Structure formats: structure tokens, C-alpha cells
Amino acid sequence: MKVGLIDIDSKIPNLALMKLSAYFKAEGHETELTSPLFADQHGVVYASKIFDFTPDPVLPEHTIKGGSGYSLTEVLDEDIESMKPDYSLYPCDYAIGFTTRGCYRKCPHCIVPEKEGKFRIVGDVHDFWDGQHKVMLLDNALNTDQEHFLRICGQLAGLNVAVDFSQGLDIRYLNNTQAWALKDVRLWKQIHFAWDMMAIEKQVRRGIGILGKAKLKNKSMFYVLIGYDTTPEEDLYRVETLRGLGVDPFVMPYNKFDTYQRQFARWVNHKAIFKTVQWQEYRA
Numbered sequence: 001m002k003v004g005l006i007d008i009d010s011k012i013p014n015l016a017l018m019k020l021s022a023y024f025k026a027e028g029h030e031t032e033l034t035s036p037l038f039a040d041q042h043g044v045v046y047a048s049k050i051f052d053f054t055p056d057p058v059l060p061e062h063t064i065k066g067g068s069g070y071s072l073t074e075v076l077d078e079d080i081e082s083m084k085p086d087y088s089l090y091p092c093d094y095a096i097g098f099t100t101r102g103c104y105r106k107c108p109h110c111i112v113p114e115k116e117g118k119f120r121i122v123g124d125v126h127d128f129w130d131g132q133h134k135v136m137l138l139d140n141a142l143n144t145d146q147e148h149f150l151r152i153c154g155q156l157a158g159l160n161v162a163v164d165f166s167q168g169l170d171i172r173y174l175n176n177t178q179a180w181a182l183k184d185v186r187l188w189k190q191i192h193f194a195w196d197m198m199a200i201e202k203q204v205r206r207g208i209g210i211l212g213k214a215k216l217k218n219k220s221m222f223y224v225l226i227g228y229d230t231t232p233e234e235d236l237y238r239v240e241t242l243r244g245l246g247v248d249p250f251v252m253p254y255n256k257f258d259t260y261q262r263q264f265a266r267w268v269n270h271k272a273i274f275k276t277v278q279w280q281e282y283r284a
């Protein structure tokens with residue numbers, strides 16, 4: 001049997017499709033990435049959509065649909081979820097996967113608590129690493145559990161792989177022990193943190209102090225959500241505070257179609273502008 005796998009809108013290799021491919025190959029079937037146009041040629045078809053705003057393509061009736069663009073509650077069966085991804089599906093030179101799922105926090109703008117539930121450990125790097133020189137971790141709250149975090153950092157350092165903590169780490173959990181473990185990890189991209197809510201200013205300042213002591217400030221950046229529950233004055237306060245503390249802010253507009261949010265994000269995220277022009281001048 002030939003299994004058709006349709007990746008509707010992923011920006012990175014689709015982990016669920018790679019696991020489905022590995023599962024069906026292990027069962028003796030063929031798999032291939034295909035498009036909705038050719039889906040009819042396959043006895044079994046899976047389609048994955050990540051974003052709910054992506055238009056739905058026309059698909060055969062027997063298509064099995066998954067991904068947060070279709071449903072926040074559908075998950076892969078455990079025997080598929082536990083497969084090592086089939087990296088041959090994409091031209092991909094890095095390993096990709098989760099070692100934890102979920103998050104204890106319930107930030108109102110975030111789909112993770114509804115999609116993945118409470119924080120739990122689900123595995124380690126060896127469950128998805130296949131000899132690549134780079135690893136992209138998809139964990140949403142990796143440093144929630146100190147013991148697990150230190151173990152994962154130890155594995156990554158031992159493998160000497162370049163690492164992207166793609167969903168960021170939680171500055172509120174960061175302590176000196178975690179920072180020193182991070183120092184042993186070879187970084188592929190900057191370490192992301194977030195300052196989304198005004199209420200966590202104290203923890204942000206404390207965390208940046210820890211990053212400073214560990215000499216990790218220049219390897220870190222902070223996402224700043226705007227347009228959700230903060231005022232423009234609070235947005236400016238957060239980015240200027242981060243700048244003053246020596247770390248890079250990166251603005252995430254909640255509504256990309258809002259003129260102020262788009263303009264503010266462009267000012268901050270375009271580093272040549274941010275370094276040379278004040279917001280008041282830029283806006284004028």
C-alpha cells in the first residue's frame with residue numbers, strides 16, 4: 001500500500017508526518033509526501049495543517065486530518081508517536097523532536113495548555129536524534145523540570161550537536177544551575193525567552209542577572225508580545241528595559257494587521273533601525 005502524506009502549511013519538517021512515514025514503512029508500506037491534487041492515487045491519506053488560518057484544500061473523503069490547524073485535541077496513537085521520525089521525507093539536516101509536552105502555566109494567548117495539557121516528560125534526545133549535527137527541540141517549557149533539563153543539556157553537550165531551543169525557555173524557572181548547564185551546550189540559534197506580561201518584570205530582571213553572570217546575555221533574546229493585554233506605553237517600556245539590560249528584544253504582534261503593532265514590530269525587529277532611531281522619531 002502507498003500512503004500519501006500531505007503537508008499543508010508547515011514551516012519546518014512536519015514531525016507527525018515523519019513519524020507516520022516511519023510507522024507505515026516499518027509495517028512494510030511505501031510512503032510519500034504528496035499534494036492534494038494527487039491524493040486520490042493513495043489508498044490511505046494523511047493531511048497535516050498547523051495554522052487554523054490556512055485555507056482548507058480539497059481532499060478526498062477518506063483523508064485522515066490532524067495538526068493544530070484542524071484540531072487541538074487530535075493526537076497520534078502511542079505506537080506512532082513513539083516512532084523515530086523518518087527524516088528521508090524532507091531535505092532536513094537536523095534532528096527534531098520533543099522531550100517534554102505541555103505546560104503548567106495557562107497564558108491566555110497560548111494554545112499549548114489546551115493542545116498538550118499539563119507539563120510532562122515524554123522522552124529524551126535519543127528518541128529522535130539520528131546522527132545529525134544539529135538538533136531542534138520543540139519543547140514548549142523544557143526548563144520546567146530542573147532534573148530533566150540538566151539531563152537533556154548533558155545529552156546535547158555530550159553529542160556535541162548545535163541546538164535550537166526553538167520554542168524558548170521560561171525565564172521564570174532559570175537559575176544559576178540551569179544557566180551553567182546551558183553554557184555547555186553548543187548553540188545553533190540564540191536562546192529565546194519571553195516577556196509577554198508586565199506582571200513578570202521582577203522575574204525577567206532576575207533572570208537576565210543570571211544570564212549576565214553566566215555570560216549568556218549576548219546569546220539570548222526576548223520575545224515581547226504586543227497587542228494582547230498591554231498598552232503601547234508598556235510595550236515601549238519592555239523593549240527599552242530589555243535594551244537597557246543588554247539583551248535583544250524581538251516583538252511579536254498579536255494582530256499583524258494592526259497598523260501600530262506592525263509598525264512597532266518593524267522598528268524593534270529591524271536592528272539597524274532600532275539601534276539608531278528612537279520610537280518617537282520613527283513613528284513621526
Ligand code: SF4
Pocket residue numbers: 103104105106107110111112113140141170
Ligand atoms: S509559559 Fe509558554 S508554553 Fe506555557 S502557557 Fe505560557 S506561553 Fe504557553
